[in-house]
Amino acid sequence: AQSVTQLDSQVPVFEEAPVELRCNYSSSVSVYLFWYVQxxxxxxxxxxxxxxxxxxxxxxxxxxxxxxKSQTSFHLRKPSVHIxxxxxxxxxxxxPMDTGRRALTFGSGTRLQVQP
Amino acid sequence: xxxxTQTPRHLVMGMTNKKSxxxxxxxxxxxxxxxxxSAKKPLELMFVYSLEERVENNSVPSRFSPECPNSSHLFLxxxxxxxxxxxxxxxxxxxxxDRGRSYTFGSGTRLTVV
Numbered sequence: 001a002q003s004v005t006q007l008d009s010q011v012p013v014f015e016e017a018p019v020e021l022r023c024n025y026s027s028s029v030s031v032y033l034f035w036y037v038q039x040x041x042x043x044x045x046x047x048x049x050x051x052x053x054x055x056x057x058x059x060x061x062x063x064x065x066x067x068x069k070s071q072t073s074f075h076l077r078k079p080s081v082h083i084x085x086x087x088x089x090x091x092x093x094x095x096p097m098d099t100g101r102r103a104l105t106f107g108s109g110t111r112l113q114v115q116p
Numbered sequence: 117x118x119x120x121t122q123t124p125r126h127l128v129m130g131m132t133n134k135k136s137x138x139x140x141x142x143x144x145x146x147x148x149x150x151x152x153x154s155a156k157k158p159l160e161l162m163f164v165y166s167l168e169e170r171v172e173n174n175s176v177p178s179r180f181s182p183e184c185p186n187s188s189h190l191f192l193x194x195x196x197x198x199x200x201x202x203x204x205x206x207x208x209x210x211x212x213x214d215r216g217r218s219y220t221f222g223s224g225t226r227l228t229v230v
Contacts, residue, residue: 004158009156032216034216034218036219036221041223042223042224043120043122043206043208043221043222043223043224044206044219044221045221046218046219046220049216049218051216090159103149103161103164103172104161104219105158105161106151106158106159107158108156108157108158109158
């Protein structure tokens with residue numbers, strides 16, 4: 001079974017500083033990878049995803065993530081964070097060949113706390 | 117408006133009560149999911165419905181009973197719950213043919229069992 005590890009449960013950072021949220025997954029086969037964001041009192045929203053092609057994917061609000069197959073990682077980065085980026089971030093994985101389990105496997109989340 | 121609506125937003129129930137959580141989507145999706153979100157733990161998949169047929173149960177206790185009467189509605193019936201069942205229950209939907217299987221989530225129901 002697939003698993004997702006988000007090593008950092010909390011990441012405090014000052015506004016306008018760069019940030020990296022780490023994600024590693026267990027599967028060695030082809031995978032689809034996702035980052036979701038959860039703002040307080042809301043559900044999860046898709047931030048970006050990797051399906052195939054370019055290993056660097058970007059979101060509309062300045063986040064990017066790079067798929068690294070050899071390290072089985074999909075770390076999320078932003079060069080300059082804003083207060084409004086404070087939220088919980090979830091990494092998720094699915095196996096495109098597994099038509100039986102049609103569901104995402106999520107990590108435990110990383111709380112990004114942006115301080116002024 | 118996320119496209120997936122969950123009601124109620126908050127629910128407090130005793131261990132002997134029976135209640136139901138409701139999820140509704142009008143995105144034209146054909147798959148719906150229940151997830152349990154507890155503090156400091158990964159989201160736990162509870163149930164998957166695809167084309168209104170349950171395809172995964174994931175060993176959830178029988179005190180949780182799902183119902184999917186049509187592709188737009190999903191319920192989670194609750195009875196004789198335990199305090200450890202207190203959590204945020206999230207509903208999501210997707211298009212099963214969507215190669216990327218992106219989910220649209222509702223805002224969740226915060227359940228407290230007393």
